[in-house]
Amino acid sequence: MDWIEIPSVTGDEGDYGDALARRLESLGFDCERQELAPGRFNLLARAGRPRVVLCTHLDTVPPFFGSRVEGDVVHGRGACDAKGQAAAMVEAGRQLLERGEERVGFLFTVGEELDSAGARLADERLAEPWSPGHVIIGEPTGNRFVRGHKGIVKVTLEAQGVAGHSSQDVGPSAVHELVGCTHRLLESGWGEHPVFGRGTLNVGEIRGGVAPNVVADHASAEVLIRSVEEPEEVMARIDACLGEHVEVAGGFKSYAPVEFVVPDGEEAEVVAYGTDAPHMRRWGPALLCGPGSILDAHTDHERVRRGELEEAVGRYVETARQLLAAEDAGA
Numbered sequence: 558m559d560w561i562e563i564p565s566v567t568g569d570e571g572d573y574g575d576a577l578a579r580r581l582e583s584l585g586f587d588c589e590r591q592e593l594a595p596g597r598f599n600l601l602a603r604a605g606r607p608r609v610v611l612c613t614h615l616d617t618v619p620p621f622f623g624s625r626v627e628g629d630v631v632h633g634r635g636a637c638d639a640k641g642q643a644a645a646m647v648e649a650g651r652q653l654l655e656r657g658e659e660r661v662g663f664l665f666t667v668g669e670e671l672d673s674a675g676a677r678l679a680d681e682r683l684a685e686p687w688s689p690g691h692v693i694i695g696e697p698t699g700n701r702f703v704r705g706h707k708g709i710v711k712v713t714l715e716a717q718g719v720a721g722h723s724s725q726d727v728g729p730s731a732v733h734e735l736v737g738c739t740h741r742l743l744e745s746g747w748g749e750h751p752v753f754g755r756g757t758l759n760v761g762e763i764r765g766g767v768a769p770n771v772v773a774d775h776a777s778a779e780v781l782i783r784s785v786e787e788p789e790e791v792m793a794r795i796d797a798c799l800g801e802h803v804e805v806a807g808g809f810k811s812y813a814p815v816e817f818v819v820p821d822g823e824e825a826e827v828v829a830y831g832t833d834a835p836h837m838r839r840w841g842p843a844l845l846c847g848p849g850s851i852l853d854a855h856t857d858h859e860r861v862r863r864g865e866l867e868e869a870v871g872r873y874v875e876t877a878r879q880l881l882a883a884e885d886a887g888a
Contacts, residue, residue, distance in 0.1 A: 560640045561624035561633035570615040570667045571596040577615075577643065577665060578602070584651050586663070591675075591682060593667055599675045600665040604654055606686045607662025608884060609877045610840060611646040613639040613695035613847070614669035614833060618855050629863050637849025637861040639669075642695030645848060645866050649873035661877050662687065664840070669833050676833035683839045691818065691880050692840040693873060696832055697849035697861075700868050704825035705816040706832060706845070707753050708784040710791040713777060714738060714799070715806040716765070720774035731776040732765045734802040739763070739778060741798035748794075750785035753814045753827050757783045777806070783829050787813050818842045820876060846872060 565573035578588040581602040591599040600615070617635040624633030631641070643665060653661050666675030683689075716738065718731030739760050747756030758780065765776025784791045788811045795805065812835035819825040830851055834843045848865035 560644065561631070561635050564621040565615055565617055565635065565640075566619045566621055567616040567668055567671045568597065571598065573640075574598055574600045574615050574665065574667075577647070580647060581650075581663065584647070585654060586650070591678060593675055593678050597667050597675075599667060599679050601663065601679075601687070602650075603659075603662035603687070605659030606688060608660040608688065608690045609880050610662045610664050610687075610689045610692045611650060611695070611873060611877070612664040612666070612692050612833070612837070612840070613642040613646065614666045614675070615643075616667055616670050618670050622857075630860050631863060631866075632858070632860045634859055636853075636859050637697040637847075638854035638859065639695055639697070639847070641849055641861040641866055642697075642847040642869070645869035646693075646695055646873055648870045649877070652870070652874050653877060658878070658881065660881055662689070664692070666833055673833050673836045676836040680837050680839050689841040690884055691842055691844065692834075692837060693844045693846065693876060694832055694834055695847035695869075696830075696845060697851050697854050698828070698845060698847050699850055700846060700848055700865060700872055702819045702823045702825045703817055703845040704819055704827050705752055705814060706828045706830060706834075707756070708786075708788065708791075708812050708814040708835070709831050710782045710784050710788050710795075710811045712780050712792075712795060712805050713807040714780060714803055716776045716803045718772060718774045718776070718802065721772040723770045723772055728772050729802055730772045731802065732773040734800060735763065735765060735776040735778055738798055738800050738803040739780075741800075742780065742795070745794060745798060747782055747784065748786040748790070750814065752816065753785040756785040756791070757829075759783075785814055812836070815843070817845045819844070820879060844876065846876070 668674040716731040716735035721727030762779040766773035
């Protein structure tokens with residue numbers, strides 16, 4: 558796939574966005590670049606007045622590595638997260654436009670892998686002639702529709718202590734205080750939900766201290782909760798575990814769980830990973846579906862089967878047609 562050969566690690570999405578724009582313009586779609594920063598932009602494309610929007614992200618995680626094809630399998634960074642989705646969506650849009658359907662548009666966002674800055678920008682700037690009734694978001698789901706995904710609350714914890722010689726009764730030790738806090742966090746429950754299941758917590762990083770014989774005056778930890786509650790409820794649980802010498806120093810990409818539209822007759826599950834969907838509330842009810850496996854995303858063996866890409870094209874075409882038919886019928 559030519560698009561895999563264009564590096565688009567978060568922060569460097571411009572060349573790939575330009576390549577997508579050239580392809581879409583060649584198919585008869587008008588393109589608009591929505592600048593987030595120099596060289597970084599969301600790409601929007603439409604033929605008429607979009608009511609169904611096909612959406613996935615331009616950026617990939619690092620490191621970049623190029624493509625190779627082995628039989629039915631395409632390998633390379635972005636193969637399933639999410640350049641495969643983009644390829645399937647563009648082909649679906651081509652087929653729909655060829656059949657005379659102009660009410661399908663595209664939104665390709667920057668920054669999904671880091672902070673969803675592109676999705677938030679697209680939500681802020683949504684304006685005529687865009688009037689989406691639904692947005693179909695592409696992520697690696699094995700071409701199955703997803704019922705919902707958990708929320709995220711990520712915080713930095715900082716503990717303060719008093720430096721001193723470890724042979725003396727001095728302190729408190731910031732490391733000890735932080736260890737006590739993280740123990741309380743790990744022992745706590747993080748909610749249960751009939752759709753989203755059980756909330757979970759991971760202490761991903763701990764830093765602090767200077768030497769074994771020095772009482773630590775500072776320590777910090779990065780904590781991420783896959784939440785099944787509103788962020789305010791999760792923060793209240795965190796606050797109850799802090800202790801006198803530990804505080805929340807910062808938060809990042811916090812959002813509530815998301816429920817997706819599922820077409821009639823489709824079996825759907827809940828996933829733990831996140832998407833741009835929480836930041837696109839004005840783009841209409843969202844559906845989530847795309848080729849590839851989340852188990853291959855972000856790995857050194859990222860891949861997708863060509864057969865899945867072809868199946869995804871059909872899924873996107875049929876889903877868009879159903880949504881538009883339901884709208885036409887006044888459903």
